[in-house]
Amino acid sequence: MVAPRITINGEETPISPAAPQTTVLDFLRERGLTGTKEGCAEGECGACSVLVARPGVNKPTDWVAVNACLVPVAALDGQEVITSEGLATVGEAGTAPTLHPVQEEMAVRGGSQCGYCTPGFVCSMAAEYYRPDRCAHPEPESDPADGTDHEHGPNGFDLHALSGNLCRCTGYRPIRDAAFAVGEPADEDPLAQRREQAPPAPVATEYVQDDSAFVRKNTLAETLRLLRERPDAVVVAGSTDYGVEVNIRSRREDCVVAIDRLPELRELRVESDHIEIGAALTLTEIERRLDGEVPLLAELFPQFASRLIRNGATLGGNLGTGSPIGDSPPVLLALEASLVLADADGERVVPLAEYFTGYRQSVRRPGELIRAVRIPLPLSPVTAFHKIAKRRFDDISSVAVGFALDIEDGVVRKARIGLGGVAATPIRALATEAALEGKPWSAETVEAAARLLRGEGTPMDDHRASSLYRSAMLGQSLLKLHAQTTEAVSS
Ligand SMILES: Cc1cc2nc3c(=O)[nH]c(=O)nc-3n(C[C@H](O)[C@H](O)[C@H](O)COP(=O)(O)OP(=O)(O)OC[C@H]3O[C@@H](n4cnc5c(N)ncnc54)[C@H](O)[C@@H]3O)c2cc1C
Ligand code: FES
Ligand code: FES
Numbered sequence: 001m002v003a004p005r006i007t008i009n010g011e012e013t014p015i016s017p018a019a020p021q022t023t024v025l026d027f028l029r030e031r032g033l034t035g036t037k038e039g040c041a042e043g044e045c046g047a048c049s050v051l052v053a054r055p056g057v058n059k060p061t062d063w064v065a066v067n068a069c070l071v072p073v074a075a076l077d078g079q080e081v082i083t084s085e086g087l088a089t090v091g092e093a094g095t096a097p098t099l100h101p102v103q104e105e106m107a108v109r110g111g112s113q114c115g116y117c118t119p120g121f122v123c124s125m126a127a128e129y130y131r132p133d134r135c136a137h138p139e140p141e142s143d144p145a146d147g148t149d150h151e152h153g154p155n156g157f158d159l160h161a162l163s164g165n166l167c168r169c170t171g172y173r174p175i176r177d178a179a180f181a182v183g184e185p186a187d188e189d190p191l192a193q194r195r196e197q198a199p200p201a202p203v204a205t206e207y208v209q210d211d212s213a214f215v216r217k218n219t220l221a222e223t224l225r226l227l228r229e230r231p232d233a234v235v236v237a238g239s240t241d242y243g244v245e246v247n248i249r250s251r252r253e254d255c256v257v258a259i260d261r262l263p264e265l266r267e268l269r270v271e272s273d274h275i276e277i278g279a280a281l282t283l284t285e286i287e288r289r290l291d292g293e294v295p296l297l298a299e300l301f302p303q304f305a306s307r308l309i310r311n312g313a314t315l316g317g318n319l320g321t322g323s324p325i326g327d328s329p330p331v332l333l334a335l336e337a338s339l340v341l342a343d344a345d346g347e348r349v350v351p352l353a354e355y356f357t358g359y360r361q362s363v364r365r366p367g368e369l370i371r372a373v374r375i376p377l378p379l380s381p382v383t384a385f386h387k388i389a390k391r392r393f394d395d396i397s398s399v400a401v402g403f404a405l406d407i408e409d410g411v412v413r414k415a416r417i418g419l420g421g422v423a424a425t426p427i428r429a430l431a432t433e434a435a436l437e438g439k440p441w442s443a444e445t446v447e448a449a450a451r452l453l454r455g456e457g458t459p460m461d462d463h464r465a466s467s468l469y470r471s472a473m474l475g476q477s478l479l480k481l482h483a484q485t486t487e488a489v490s491s
Contacts, residue, residue, distance in 0.1 A: 004077040004207045007200075008033065009086025015073055020207055020214040020256065021246050024050065024068035024076060028083060035084035035119040036068055039166070041247040043067045043240055044394075046165030046308055049120040051082040051127055051191075053199050055266075057288040058132040061199040063191060064284070064311045065127035067164070070243025071312065074214035075236070075258050078203030082191065084119030087126055101185075102126050105178035113169040121165045121175060124308060128161035129182050130191060133288075153180030163393050164306025202261030213255045220264035220371070224344040226257060227367040233257045235369060237280050238312030240305070241321050264342075265316065265371055273377050276340070279316025279370040286315070294375060296383040296404060300331045303387045306394045316370040319352075322360040322425070325397050329356075329426030331385055333418025334402035335375045343368040356425035380404040380414060382485055386477040390464070397421050398465035401477040405436070407485070412436045412445070417478075422457030422470055429456045432478070446482040450475040 004015040008028065018027050025048045028036045039045035048068040056062035063082070087100035099107065102125040112118040128134060135156035151159050157179045167175060185192035205216040215233075217223045227233055233255040236242045245251035259265055265280035268289050275294065277286055287301040287310070304310060304327050318328045319339065329352065337352045341364060352373075355362050364370070382405040389395035400420035406413040415436040417429035432453040439445040459470035 001204065001206055004074060004203075004205055006073065006076045006078075007080045009082055015077065015207065017209065018073055019209050020072065020074050020212045021252060022073050023243065023247070024048075024071045024073045024081065027073040028068060028081075033083050033085055037116055037119060038069060039116070039120075041069045042244045043070050043164070043305075043309055044166070045117070045120070046124060046162075046306070047117050047120040049123040049165065049308055050084075051087075051123055052076065053080040053194065055199045056132070056195060057285060059195040060197060061195045062132070063127050063130045063195070065124045065161075065308055066312050067240070067243070067308050069247060070239050072214060072236070072239060072243070072246075072256070074205060074207045074256075075216075075239065075260070077205040077207070077216065079200050080194075082123075082126075084122050087122060087191075100126065102129050102178070102182055105181045106175070109178045109181065110174040111170060111178040117165060117167040117170075121162065121167065124162050124165050125179055125182070126191075127311075128157055128179070130185060130195065131158075131161075132195065134158070155180060155182060155184075157182065160302060160393075161307050164308030205258070211254065212252065214258070215255065216258040216261070220262050220342065220369075221344075223257060223259060223262060224342060224367065224369065227369070228344045230255050230257075231366045235259050235320070237314040237317045237320075238282060240309050240313045241317055259316075259369065260314065265369075267372070271377075275375045275377065277315060277373045277375070279319075279372055280314050283310040283313050283315070294335070294379060296331050296335060296379075296385055296402060299383070299385040300327060300402075303327065303385065303393065309394075315373050319355070319362075319370055319373075320364075322356060322362050324359065324423060324425050325400070325421045326426065327387060327397055327400055327420065330400045330402035330418035330420040332373060332375070332402075333426060333428050334383070334404040334416045335379070336404075336416055337376075338374045339370050340372040340374060341365075341368050342371040347371065349374065353428055359424040361425075380406045380416065382407055382481075384481050384484065386480065388465075388473045388477070396464065399459070399470045399473045399477075401474065403478075403481050405441075405481075407441045410440050410442075412439055412441050417453070419457055419474065421465075422459040422474065424458075427457055429453055429474075432456060441482070441485070443482065446478060450478040453478050 037047035039047035049065045050068045051063045054064045088097045204218050207214045234253045235257045237260040260280050266278045269276045292298045318326045338349050384403045386401045388399045402418040404416045415433040420426045435449045454471045454475040459467040
């Protein structure tokens with residue numbers, strides 16, 4: 001096995017002697033690449049954003065921005081990383097560095113004051129600059145006065161690309177001006193050209209330092225065998241939860257097993273009676289590959305963390321934590337999803353409604369992985385995801401509600417409602433579902449059902465919200481859905 005190495009701004013560097021839990025951020029800074037900054041070390045500020053070459057959605061390779069503070073450097077064995085320093089100089093060795101087009105726009109439009117956040121903004125902006133389906137032509141719903149809507153520039157720049165980057169001093173208007181001013185990459189741009197080549201393949205890794213190991217196997221079967229032999233091993237996918245534990249709670253594990261590039265966990269298949277989504281696809285990949293095919297998921301994604309986090313976060317990780325406030329369970333419960341669980345003996349399919357057994361506990365056995373999430377077809381036509389949080393974007397839910405309803409001739413034929421943040425586990429609102437089914441979708445039915453919904457679960461008081469507020473929000477959520485659907489019918 002070749003010693004683990006990573007290509008940074010075109011130069012291959014051995015990972016040794018870094019400790020296995022060393023983050024990409026610390027690794028870069030220790031090598032003098034101090035453009036990559038640490039603001040929070042927990043994925044909240046984007047000062048550490050760097051570009052990695054990943055399997056592309058529309059081209060062989062995408063340049064994807066991730067939080068370097070959350071990813072262990074060993075997870076990037078064999079991979080390519082570009083930092084803010086590399087953006088300016090890539091392909092121009094021996095000549096004076098010239099600014100990359102996104103750096104140039106940030107400079108001339110006053111997008112940087114103290115500069116602490118700037119390299120992170122520049123990397124997130126560069127990822128959007130190189131997004132192959134960034135549309136240079138405004139959508140029809142755009143404001144005809146200036147060719148933009150409030151989230152996209154006339155160059156197709158999606159401002160959500162910057163939703164994980166914070167700036168404390170410049171203010172966001174000049175940064176947005178820079179984002180909306182960037183053009184198309186030139187034909188000779190080396191990073192644009194790199195998109196046409198295959199992405200770096202995942203590399204089997206066995207990196208051991210001081211009795212602590214980071215391991216990546218090539219196949220699911222090998223991984224499951226390893227998990228059987230090492231019941232103490234911890235799996236990581238995007239590391240957006242695990243990385244916070246390492247940085248903030250000093251979590252250290254003897255054996256970490258990477259599963260994010262296992263091909264068996266990265267398939268997305270649409271069959272006649274279900275959609276199967278690989279547990280290790282990132283939320284960004286699912287969002288782009290489904291392209292609105294599951295409207296309830298399409299509504300979830302923009303409300304889930306930031307683009308930087310969604311570029312790493314997986315459904316397997318969101319369900320693997322067993323958190324009662326994860327955003328995907330309420331949606332997947334409403335969609336009646338099942339989980340395909342795999343261990344060295346084979347696979348079993350468990351309805352998500354039967355998966356959670358207690359606070360951060362589930363029926364998943366030691367050595368078992370979530371391989372995929374299955375969503376049955378056809379989908380219910382009336383769906384909504386309501387996330388009640390203190391901020392509209394990039395915040396943790398106080399309460400989250402997923403709705404999926406079949407309403408025919410004004411009568412509710414089927415109702416599925418998933419709830420997060422109101423019990424020790426994500427739950428279905430079974431009493432409310434029963435109260436809606438077979439009844440007219442009328443104000444009277446909905447008001448009675450909303451009273452029931454307020455009583456579902458056992459919400460608690462904490463720093464995010466009181467139990468009374470959480471209960472109240474449940475009821476309001478159903479009233480809001482009714483108002484939205486009746487507005488849609490009458491308009
Ligand atoms: C700044 C920030 C904002 C966030 N915002 C949100 C938010 O808005 N909504 C939300 O729900 N979450 C949010 N999160 C939490 C996190 O991003 C999600 O839980 C994410 O889906 C985790 O996926 P991951 O692949 O990164 O998991 P990892 O960190 O790699 O793993 C998390 C856990 O799941 C286990 N695991 C991973 N994959 C599997 C698998 N296939 N089978 C079994 N177990 C597995 C791991 O062992 C580990 O215990 C946020 C996190 C951060 C840092
Ligand atoms: S340092 Fe803040 S997101 Fe990484
Ligand atoms: S320029 Fe100072 S934090 Fe953004």
